[in-house]
Amino acid sequence: MDLLSVLRNAELFEGVTPYELDALTKICQQKTYSAGDVITAQGDIGDELFVICDGFVEVLRSDSPSDPSPKAIVNLGQGQIFGEMALVDRGPRSATVRAISKETIVQVIRRDDFEELCEKNHHLGYIVMRNIAADLSFKLRHQHLTSQ
Amino acid sequence: MPANYKVSYVVRGEDHPGAIVNTDQRPLVGDRIILGEREFTVLEVIDLIPPRGDFHYLHVTIQQAED
Numbered sequence: 779m780d781l782l783s784v785l786r787n788a789e790l791f792e793g794v795t796p797y798e799l800d801a802l803t804k805i806c807q808q809k810t811y812s813a814g815d816v817i818t819a820q821g822d823i824g825d826e827l828f829v830i831c832d833g834f835v836e837v838l839r840s841d842s843p844s845d846p847s848p849k850a851i852v853n854l855g856q857g858q859i860f861g862e863m864a865l866v867d868r869g870p871r872s873a874t875v876r877a878i879s880k881e882t883i884v885q886v887i888r889r890d891d892f893e894e895l896c897e898k899n900h901h902l903g904y905i906v907m908r909n910i911a912a913d914l915s916f917k918l919r920h921q922h923l924t925s926q
Numbered sequence: 927m928p929a930n931y932k933v934s935y936v937v938r939g940e941d942h943p944g945a946i947v948n949t950d951q952r953p954l955v956g957d958r959i960i961l962g963e964r965e966f967t968v969l970e971v972i973d974l975i976p977p978r979g980d981f982h983y984l985h986v987t988i989q990q991a992e993d
Binding site: 787788789792793834836837849850851852853854855856857858878879912916917919920923924 | 930932934936937942943944945946947948949950961962963974975978979980981983985
């Protein structure tokens with residue numbers, strides 16, 4: 779599947795124009811991970827947002843830095859994003875994300891590139907920020923459902 | 927443009943974190959789906975929130991598939 783098709787099917791970009799989507803492809807960088815690879819680690823400083831193109835990742839959280847057994851809180855598959863919290867609030871990574879498929883392919887967007895694009899195009903910035911908020915809301919709803 | 931379904935999968939009967947996945951086909955009760963390396967059976971499908979654009983948001987309850 780080509781990059782444009784992948785991004786078109788990601789909710790993060792729902793509502794952007796074809797021109798804006800094309801601009802977004804220019805700041806994406808593809809990375810591939812094997813099962814067990816740690817993509818982000820809880821507590822680390824990060825400035826990248828990830829869009830899953832193929833495969834699955836596991837999101838894990840520890841209660842404390844000395845916690846030896848982090849708890850899986852959700853698995854994310856095609857079309858999902860992670861790393862968005864650090865992108866928005868510039869805080870440390872809130873969770874560890876580990877690839878669990880044999881091959882997990884992601885598109886990586888760096889904060890500086892993303893913010894520059896949003897500054898140049900406020901419509902794009904509004905749409906993507908709204909979609910990040912909607913995604914965080916959906917993740918919260920999922921967490922409520924799994925904890926019932 | 928075809929519909930996209932953003933699905934919150936919740937696993938019944940075990941301590942499993944569930945999954946969030948996009949799919950281009952609405953899951954139906956009785957369907958078998960593969961999440962990661964495991965196969966599950968769909969038990970229930972509910973529209974979680976109203977659709978927006980091409981996206982539909984579903985809550986799907988699943989359980990480990992029996993052979």
